[in-house]
Amino acid sequence: MTRKPWTVRRSRTVLKDRWIHVNAEAVEDARGNLLDPFYTFEYPDWVHVVALTPSDELVLIRQYRHGAQDFCLELPAGGMDPGETDPVPAGARELLEETGYAAGSLRLVSSLSPNPASHRNRSHNLLALDVRKIAEPRLEPGEDITVELHPWQDVLARLDEGILPQVMHVSALLLCLRAAGRLRF
């Protein structure tokens, strides 16, 4: 492998809206091949919150997801708002908005990439401990969410069958449970 990044010859925005921003670039790879167009996505960073109650239950949400066309069990998660630069308060905000829960402690475990081939944003995994319900959820249009509490061991036992179908949430869950000392690997 050559240690040379691709060279961008041209770049243009082909789709931009509130929820999406696609760029089409003409790029030259390290061996001189021209790839045109090569598409990349600009999104805000995403936060995923692994929230454990004092009785060691996960605070999860179930909602209709139009990509999968199914009702999916997921972590509280979302995009960082304009002006938000720290994933920790962004995670606290998403947790509160989607579930009405707040955390006794909240910390960043890892910042990874949703898809380094195409995505320009980062995916932040947050561990929330000692979470308790302090309010009712505040839902936006398109959100129709039910909060569900599940013992984390039950969720882990059913990961292969897709109880948590969102792949990014599976990794967030496992990394944060390790950070919480619940798993050893």
Place this chain on the structure above:
Amino acid sequence: MTRKPWTVRRSRTVLKDRWIHVNAEAVEDARGNLLDPFYTFEYPDWVHVVALTPSDELVLIRQYRHGAQDFCLELPAGGMDPGETDPVPAGARELLEETGYAAGSLRLVSSLSPNPASHRNRSHNLLALDVRKIAEPRLEPGEDITVELHPWQDVLARLDEGILPQVMHVSALLLCLRAAGRLRF
């Protein structure tokens, strides 16, 4: 939560090319809110291969990724080709093309969603055991890949720092190592 899927009022393709297919739909959620446009992505299904050698090393690849604009360590992975319907031979093909390795046994561990909010495809996690090098990699334009062997314990110890930056690969790795009996959770 109401148990009612969204209703699609209109749907149109806004971007379609070899590597991308974006639909813009006008959808009505269960509470009657109109979301227009709501974007979904049609991709082929993706396969991710966790490949272990007889000496328990992971067969990984390092390549430049233009989304992250960095050289990323990843699992052998890719999209299923037109006509491929079974993720197992698709995974064997990707493993061979990208690394030159073939597996003594290969099996599907889980089929999840890359992102149920927006993606219509599935993400298949495959466990390959007893993998050995049988050929040289066959690389396509835009691929400039180095194969690296890493003891799986070393990769696990550095997941939080992003040694494997692709979030979907982190979950594939952990689920497949569990299926291989290397991890217990």
